Amino acid sequence: MDNLTEELKKRLIEILNLTDVTPEEFDENAQLVGGELGIDSIDVLEIVVMVEKDYGVVINNKEIAEKVFSSLSSLADYIRKNSPK
Amino acid sequence: MSSKKNVYIVGIGIISPLGYGLDATEQALRKNESAIAPLHVFAIQQPPPLPVGQVQNLPDLTLPRTHGLAITAARQAMEGCTHPPDAVIIGSTTGGILTTEELLAAQDRDAHNYRYHGLTTVAEEVAREVQCSGQALTVSTACSSGTVAIGMALKMLQSGKAEWILAGGVDSLCHLTYFGFHSLQLVDPRGSRPFDTNRQGMSVAEGAAMLLLSTTKPQKPLGQILSCGLSCDAYHPASPHPEGKGASMAMQKALDNAAIKAEAIGYINLHGTGTPENDRAESKAVRSIFPQPPPLSSIKGATGHGLAASGAIEAAIAAICLQKGFVPANTGCRQPDPECQLTPLLQPADLPIATVLSNSLGFGGNNACLIIAQPDLFSSPDPAGQSRCLTLLGKACITGAGHTQQSMERFAQREPMAGVIDLETISEQLPVRKVRRLKRFSRIALGLADAARKDSGLDHSPHCVFMGSGWGSLSETYDFLDKLQQSQEQFPSPIDFVGSVHNSAAGQIAIMHEATGANITSSGGDYSFEQALLAADTFLDSDARSNSAFVLAADEAHSQFSPLFDPSIEPATPLADGGGCLYLCRQAMPGKLSLQLTFFRKKTTQVIDKLITASGGQETLQRNCRMILAGIPAAEAQEGQAQLDSFLEKSGLTIPVIHYREFTGEFASASAVAAVMAVHLMESSEIPAGGKILVLGLGENVTCMEFGRQ
Numbered sequence: 044m045d046n047l048t049e050e051l052k053k054r055l056i057e058i059l060n061l062t063d064v065t066p067e068e069f070d071e072n073a074q075l076v077g078g079e080l081g082i083d084s085i086d087v088l089e090i091v092v093m094v095e096k097d098y099g100v101v102i103n104n105k106e107i108a109e110k111v112f113s114s115l116s117s118l119a120d121y122i123r124k125n126s127p128k
Numbered sequence: 129m130s131s132k133k134n135v136y137i138v139g140i141g142i143i144s145p146l147g148y149g150l151d152a153t154e155q156a157l158r159k160n161e162s163a164i165a166p167l168h169v170f171a172i173q174q175p176p177p178l179p180v181g182q183v184q185n186l187p188d189l190t191l192p193r194t195h196g197l198a199i200t201a202a203r204q205a206m207e208g209c210t211h212p213p214d215a216v217i218i219g220s221t222t223g224g225i226l227t228t229e230e231l232l233a234a235q236d237r238d239a240h241n242y243r244y245h246g247l248t249t250v251a252e253e254v255a256r257e258v259q260c261s262g263q264a265l266t267v268s269t270a271c272s273s274g275t276v277a278i279g280m281a282l283k284m285l286q287s288g289k290a291e292w293i294l295a296g297g298v299d300s301l302c303h304l305t306y307f308g309f310h311s312l313q314l315v316d317p318r319g320s321r322p323f324d325t326n327r328q329g330m331s332v333a334e335g336a337a338m339l340l341l342s343t344t345k346p347q348k349p350l351g352q353i354l355s356c357g358l359s360c361d362a363y364h365p366a367s368p369h370p371e372g373k374g375a376s377m378a379m380q381k382a383l384d385n386a387a388i389k390a391e392a393i394g395y396i397n398l399h400g401t402g403t404p405e406n407d408r409a410e411s412k413a414v415r416s417i418f419p420q421p422p423p424l425s426s427i428k429g430a431t432g433h434g435l436a437a438s439g440a441i442e443a444a445i446a447a448i449c450l451q452k453g454f455v456p457a458n459t460g461c462r463q464p465d466p467e468c469q470l471t472p473l474l475q476p477a478d479l480p481i482a483t484v485l486s487n488s489l490g491f492g493g494n495n496a497c498l499i500i501a502q503p504d505l506f507s508s509p510d511p512a513g514q515s516r517c518l519t520l521l522g523k524a525c526i527t528g529a530g531h532t533q534q535s536m537e538r539f540a541q542r543e544p545m546a547g548v549i550d551l552e553t554i555s556e557q558l559p560v561r562k563v564r565r566l567k568r569f570s571r572i573a574l575g576l577a578d579a580a581r582k583d584s585g586l587d588h589s590p591h592c593v594f595m596g597s598g599w600g601s602l603s604e605t606y607d608f609l610d611k612l613q614q615s616q617e618q619f620p621s622p623i624d625f626v627g628s629v630h631n632s633a634a635g636q637i638a639i640m641h642e643a644t645g646a647n648i649t650s651s652g653g654d655y656s657f658e659q660a661l662l663a664a665d666t667f668l669d670s671d672a673r674s675n676s677a678f679v680l681a682a683d684e685a686h687s688q689f690s691p692l693f694d695p696s697i698e699p700a701t702p703l704a705d706g707g708g709c710l711y712l713c714r715q716a717m718p719g720k721l722s723l724q725l726t727f728f729r730k731k732t733t734q735v736i737d738k739l740i741t742a743s744g745g746q747e748t749l750q751r752n753c754r755m756i757l758a759g760i761p762a763a764e765a766q767e768g769q770a771q772l773d774s775f776l777e778k779s780g781l782t783i784p785v786i787h788y789r790e791f792t793g794e795f796a797s798a799s800a801v802a803a804v805m806a807v808h809l810m811e812s813s814e815i816p817a818g819g820k821i822l823v824l825g826l827g828e829n830v831t832c833m834e835f836g837r838q
Contacts, residue, residue, distance in 0.1 A: 059564065062564065081561050084365060085626055088622035088623075089621060091623065092311065096619045109154050
């Protein structure tokens with residue numbers, strides 16, 4: 044498990060107020076949007092804002108967003124590849 | 129059928145990005161040009177400015193921009209009318225927020241400068257302008273607000289509650305809506321192009337329209353409001369039902385209420401915001417009701433989306449269509465989206481029109497449709513004779529002391545229940561996942577509705593929701609503006625924006641209770657619960673689909689905002705919040721408790737005499753009335769006490785008076801808790817059989833709720 048994935052789990056729990064989920068329970072390979080956690084389009088937009096603010100990575104294309112938000116690992120991958128460093 | 133209850137459009141005021149007045153609006157629409165242009169009403173930190181619809185050359189009225197727009201439109205509508213309307217009903221979502229945003233940015237901490245923040249101040253200033261001493265009412269149902277305001281006026285006029293009403297909608301551009309819709313990625317960077325294949329969203333706009341309506345037929349009526357249909361998607365806080373279920377329900381209700389068939393509609397003014405989802409859902413809804421739709425178009429490609437103003441602006445444009453035999457184009461649409469399977473008018477057309485259906489579909493799934501027709505072509509159906517009685521099925525309150533039981537135990541000991549209860553206690557009965565995005569205000573509201581349903585012992589929830597709030601979602605509004613400012617306007621929170629909308633709480637109640645009927649959020653400062661009750665009394669009928677409702681009001685205390693906005697809260701005033709909810713039904717049930725809103729007027733020199741007359745006179749009052757719960761907001765202490773003294777003296781009543789704010793603390797929705805206190809007293813042995821309790825609201829307005837047993 045890498046640091047970014049762990050960090051993202053904590054950030055998502057925080058910004059989406061997933062108070063009944065612990066980072067350990069957060070499955071990074073599970074379906075992120077429309078899955079068990081009840082994450083929907085508004086949450087995705089909140090994550091988009093966070094990713095741009097905290098990692099400098101812009102996600103403003105619907106097709107890309109669909110891939111990026113398929114799971115937390117794919118989000119982490121995308122940030123890793125596109126981060127300005 | 130009686131033509132007495134036909135509701136005519138007597139005068140119209142309209143201000144939009146297209147210009148001032150009906151003639152300028154018509155000329156602009158005939159040109160089929162978009163007035164959408166880069167924002168310049170206020171400066172932004174991160175260029176380029178997005179395209180918006182803005183009003184040019186608004187006269188400086190020293191009031192916030194929303195108020196200025198509303199008053200200018202009201203003056204136009206009242207031109208030539210020599211007497212004031214009986215009531216003013218304004219749909220608005222922004223109130224004085226643009227001014228508030230500027231003051232906050234300048235770190236101004238002088239509460240006096242925030243006195244026009246509240247939504248209710250728009251209606252109050254309009255009422256002052258047109259010298260209306262009746263009711264100044266505010267509805268805030270997001271993008272359908274203006275339509276709901278006109279619909280409410282229609283119902284009040286049809287029921288004979290008023291003869292003249294000035295109703296409409298208004299919103300000004302502000303940071304909250306400009307950045308809020310942008311954060312939801314709902315703004316088309318090229319300007320709104322409703323129903324176009326390549327559309328990418330809406331253009332936030334501003335404007336105002338006011339309609340002077342009357343059951344007295346003027347010499348030259350500009351149209352007749354036939355009916356209104358309301359519904360709630362009860363689906364999602366910010367996205368329409370994908371099949372347009374709520375929208376089609378509202379259209380069908382409007383047709384049913386007008387007692388006409390779909391074929392009788394000559395033109396549909398679509399909500400058509402230009403967002404992919406709205407236009408797709410609305411198309412499906414239209415096709416479900418109109419297999420062969422009449423000519424139709426959305427004008428939002430020309431005006432932008434004026435939010436609360438849009439429905440009123442479009443009602444005014446419907447009157448132009450009827451008067452001039454002209455229908456506007458769907459400006460901005462080049463290539464109609466084949467997926468929508470609708471063919472909006474690509475060019476304006478000269479076409480004699482007898483009836484217009486105008487759609488407004490808002491956030492929170494709050495849908496409203498109006499049918500406007502040539503005068504006297506149709507008669508409004510006589511409203512069925514119905515019970516005036518609203519029967520109480522359940523109750524709940526939340527105060528600083530806790531939920532209903534803890535609060536009423538304190539009250540029974542005549543101990544204060546005021547305070548700010550912790551979020552955990554508020555949320556203890558609410559599903560964690562479903563409320564995770566909701567902050568204090570919405571959770572109080574959801575907790576109240578849930579508890580009132582449980583208290584009723586019924587296994588079903590009501591169909592309708594009528595909710596009042598003085599200040600709405602203060603936490604979300606504060607957090608949104610704070611994050612916006614902290615990030616140099618780069619990172620506003622979409623979740624906070626959705627939550628900040630005034631009607632978000634009532635929309636959440638609808639989702640949780642599958643309440644697909646009328647869903648109206650009112651705002652009336654310290655009289656917000658009374659306004660919600662008035663709306664309920666106006667819309668609840670004996671039809672089984674629309675005869676029951678949650679009627680509630682709530683407010684949250686906010687350490688930064690409450691002392692700035694609420695004139696009854698001084699910096700040293702201990703904060704208090706909470707609310708109350710009644711589950712009510714429009715049906716007589718012998719033996720059950722019932723209530724009536726018997727009086728609601730602005731303060732005038734004669735107001736107490738009128739209150740006594742409305743309550744049945746001195747003798748009736750002395751015979752029935754056993755207790756008074758009096759609500760005097762701290763900011764109105766002298767005025768309110770003088771009114772109460774005058775009432776007691778003139779009525780000759782010598783009965784116990786409880787000053788309920790001594791128990792609830794100071795907050796706008798305290799009267800909702802007082803309503804629950806009254807029910808508690810009625811249910812206890814303190815009130816003898818046949819006795820009634822009056823809950824009086826005093827100060828700027830004088831209101832009276834009467835609780836009794838049937």
